[in-house]
Every structure is written in C-alpha cells, then in structure tokens.
Amino acid sequence: MANSQWKEKLRKVTDTTENAKYVPEKAKSVGIVFFYVFFAIIIAMLLFFVIGLFQQTHYIAGCVIAIISISCLYFLWKIIQADSLENKN
Numbered sequence: 001m002a003n004s005q006w007k008e009k010l011r012k013v014t015d016t017t018e019n020a021k022y023v024p025e026k027a028k029s030v031g032i033v034f035f036y037v038f039f040a041i042i043i044a045m046l047l048f049f050v051i052g053l054f055q056q057t058h059y060i061a062g063c064v065i066a067i068i069s070i071s072c073l074y075f076l077w078k079i080i081q082a083d084s085l086e087n088k089n
Contacts, residue, residue, distance in 0.1 A: 042072060043073050046065055050066045
C-alpha cells in the first residue's frame with residue numbers, strides 16, 4: 001500500500017519536472033534569485049580569500065583561487081545573459 005503511494009508521488013514529481021508548465025512563474029523567479037544570490041556570496045567569499053592569500057604572500061594559491069572565482073563569475077554572467085533556460089527539443 002505504501003509502495004503505491006510513493007510511486008504515485010514520484011510520478012507526480014517526475015511529471016512536474018519534465019513539464020515546466022506546472023511550475024508557477026513566481027516559484028521559478030524565486031529559485032533563480034536564490035541561485036544568483038548563492039553564487040554572488042560564493043564569488044565574494046572567494047575574492048576575499050584571494051585578497052587574504054595575497055596579503056599573506058601565498059601568491060600561487062591566490063592565483064589559483066582567483067582563476068576559480070573568475071570562472072564562477074563568467075559562468076554566472078553566461079547564465080544571466082542566456083535568452084532562455086528552457087530545454088528546446
């Protein structure tokens with residue numbers, strides 16, 4: 001009995017994720033805002049880490065972290081500039 005209930009819930013979740021029309025626009029926009037804020041916080045932390053590493057004369061580690069943070073910034077920029085995140089099959 002419980003197994004069929006779980007299968008039904010899983011089917012509903014799978015159906016919802018495959019068909020974006022069931023997801024309200026407000027939920028999508030809130031999710032995207034949280035994603036942007038999370039990435040902005042990560043990038044800021046990495047940049048502060050880079051500054052601290054350079055102040056402590058750890059130049060190689062600072063350069064590596066700077067490259068990682070710039071890559072994250074580029075990734076975020078490309079997502080923001082994308083026309084649509086929907087799957088076009």
